[in-house]
Amino acid sequence: MEFEDDAYVLSARAHGETGAIVELLTARHGKYAAHVAGGASRRMKPFLQAGARVILQYRSRMSDQLGSAALEPVGEGPSVLFDDPLALAGLSAAAAVAAAALPEREPHPGAFLAFEALSQSLLAPDIWPAIFVRFEAGLLQDLGFGLDLSKCASTGAVDDLIYVSPRTGRAVCRAAGEPYKDRLLALPPFMLSSQGGLSEGDVRAGLDLTAHFLELFVFGPLNRPLPPARVWLVDRLNEAQRL
Numbered sequence: 001m002e003f004e005d006d007a008y009v010l011s012a013r014a015h016g017e018t019g020a021i022v023e024l025l026t027a028r029h030g031k032y033a034a035h036v037a038g039g040a041s042r043r044m045k046p047f048l049q050a051g052a053r054v055i056l057q058y059r060s061r062m063s064d065q066l067g068s069a070a071l072e073p074v075g076e077g078p079s080v081l082f083d084d085p086l087a088l089a090g091l092s093a094a095a096a097v098a099a100a101a102l103p104e105r106e107p108h109p110g111a112f113l114a115f116e117a118l119s120q121s122l123l124a125p126d127i128w129p130a131i132f133v134r135f136e137a138g139l140l141q142d143l144g145f146g147l148d149l150s151k152c153a154s155t156g157a158v159d160d161l162i163y164v165s166p167r168t169g170r171a172v173c174r175a176a177g178e179p180y181k182d183r184l185l186a187l188p189p190f191m192l193s194s195q196g197g198l199s200e201g202d203v204r205a206g207l208d209l210t211a212h213f214l215e216l217f218v219f220g221p222l223n224r225p226l227p228p229a230r231v232w233l234v235d236r237l238n239e240a241q242r243l
Contacts, residue, residue, distance in 0.1 A: 114138030
């Protein structure tokens with residue numbers, strides 16, 4: 001079994017004296033783990049950071065066995081963010097969420113594109129936290145648990161959508177949701193349109209929204225919590241007054 005694909009590194013851990021087991025999100029083949037010879041070397045370590053973009057050449061004798069990989073770095077990778085610890089935390093959190101949520105060896109091109117969009121936004125500090133929320137919403141969509149924000153679940157109205165049902169993931173308009181607002185999740189405008197703009201509290205509401213449905217539909221059934229890197233990101237954003 002052999003293939004070549006564009007990929008992002010999700011995680012890497014030492015294996016033996018010189019190798020590493022690397023988990024990658026590929027464009028066409030989904031999440032794959034592979035052994036990278038020399039992955040523990042000083043030369044390779046910068047290319048194995050979470051979020052690094054690579055070209056993957058994968059080979060395995062048997063389709064159900066751990067294969068080996070050669071990686072060719074693309075671009076500067078996470079090193080361009082070394083002066084921005086908050087953006088690095090966002091990249092690490094995204095990699096951790098993708099690694100924990102996606103099944104092995106199942107194509108999820110939407111997840112790859114969402115990760116790519118987030119990676120490209122991290123140099124824009126004013127907007128990437130909102131793009132992170134969109135990344136998680138895109139991940140839910142690609143896993144079959146997409147939020148339905150097109151119209152009010154109760155009335156069918158397409159205007160004044162400000163809530164989401166915590167049970168169904170469907171939008172609710174202001175009038176229909178008013179009697180139940182204490183039980184509904186807030187829907188920030190930027191999740192409805194890229195022209196929605198950002199107000200104070202919108203990123204927090206978006207992160208609360210995607211966290212709820214990741215826990216409900218993805219991590220809960222697997223008896224897993226949200227990845228620690230994701231929890232830590234919210235703490236860091238809160239400390240930086242970016243929520």
